Amino acid sequence: MLDEPGQSRAQGASAVVDLRAQGETLVEEARSTGRGRAVRAVLRQPGQNLVLLGLPAGGGLPEHDAPGPASLLCLSGRVTLSSEGSSHTMPAGTACVIPSERHEVTAAVDSVCLLTLSLPDS
Template structure:
């Protein structure tokens, strides 16, 4: 359902739009900032099947919520398989994300932590 309220975004529609972009990109991924405020940042990321976000540092406090598809979040010690509807606190260590299938996930980061 579309709305004229600029504060409302439809994540399903945005995920489909971003997945189309990811499918056409050589990197196999696309992202969009959903919200960026003083204390909170939200980004919608999409990865095509088999695409990996290389290992990177973890934000001080963040969650990953899978909206569509399934992904693996992996650290040096562990790996977690997440599917649509799952939400996970991202461990405070280097990690990577790999899509098992075309996937969309919401990254939520607390920004006031130093």
């Protein structure tokens, strides 16, 4: 999921990131490429990555496994997080733990989400 074409290098721990501006840019990028999503790692530090998702209406992340503990914060718009028979509608300003089983995210309207991935230190 993080190896999207055009993805920029993540900022260092001391960087301040304008999530709103980058999110709007990602939604437009996703719409123009027709991929249904644009993804950019915005901050990385040992054990944690913050990934910004730009999802145009109808776009999203196809079914996949989580690489480890993760959470999703809907910054704008409205998305649905679905897994094994359950789903959670997430309007702007809501957050949810990503289930460990296979799951998918679908945007009902143009949406920007922040994915937090907890990864083992390497």
